[in-house]
Amino acid sequence: MQLHIANHPLISHKMTLLRDQRTQSPLFRELVAELVNLLSYEATRTLRVEEVPVTTPVAQTTGLHVSQPLPLVVPIIRAGLGMLDGFLKLMPHSEVGFIGMRRNETTLEPETYAKRLPDDLANRQCFVLDPMLATGGSLAATVQYLLDAGATEVTAVCLVAAPEGIEFMEEHFPGDNVQVVVAAQDECLNEHGFIVPGLGDAGDRLYGAAE
Template structure:
């Protein structure tokens, strides 16, 4: 597994506003979209392309376009949905799948309640969107779903992560083609399994508390 922590002042600035508990949901949602677009530049650095001949207003030339089969992006519901527009804005030709995973707050283990993915992901590049890489259970389960369907390489985009979650991913996917792109690597988890300093519950801050 490969880890890339983005190092850019704009990302750090936007993350600082995102972390602030006083930041209201509309601003939070907007910042998440902006951050994902910035992080997606790094995440898609190795996206497959193919050569294409075109005519400019001046002369013929050869360029590159996103190759086939098209990449698949998979937001982990529900908080990952807030990241989808930021990625699709950068790669509008991407196809979209969904995985719904909730964390059991007593065991901190992931529970899958929804999954909509292509049956065959052979030779597909896949991208997973999850704001928080805390214990790593939800992200690892989703990445494994993709590999089980035949995906060859998977890149995850997370806003913030704890070392515990990164370690879990490294252990589970040692020797596999997995890349994790982060906005920040935080100090660790508290006794409730939340990232410190983190940014709170991303789903609640995006969409409010759903009782």
């Protein structure tokens, strides 16, 4: 697994606002979209492209288009949905799939409750959106599903990551076909499995504490 921590002043500034408990849901959603847009620029550096002819007002030349099959972006619902608009602003031509994955708060193990993805992901580049890389269980399960379905490369875009989650991903994906791009690596997980200092429950802060 390759890890990229996006060390940029604008990202750090927006992450500080995002962490603040006084930041209400409307601003929180706006900040998430802005951060994902910045992170997606880093996450798509290895995007496959192909040469195409193009005629400018001055001359004929050769340009680049994103290759087929189109990239697939997969938000892990519900919190990952808050990242989708920010990603699609940069990559509007992407196809979108969904996976519902939640952590059992007793066992801390991932549970899948919904899935809407193509059956065949042969030769696909996939991008997984999940705000929090905590224990790593949910993200690893999603990445493994995409690889098993034929994806050639999977890049996860996260806002914050705990060292425990990063280590878990590194152990499960020793190859270079999995990448994790994060805005910040935090200190640790607490006894409840929450990232410290973190930013709280991303889903609740995006959408409210709906049961």
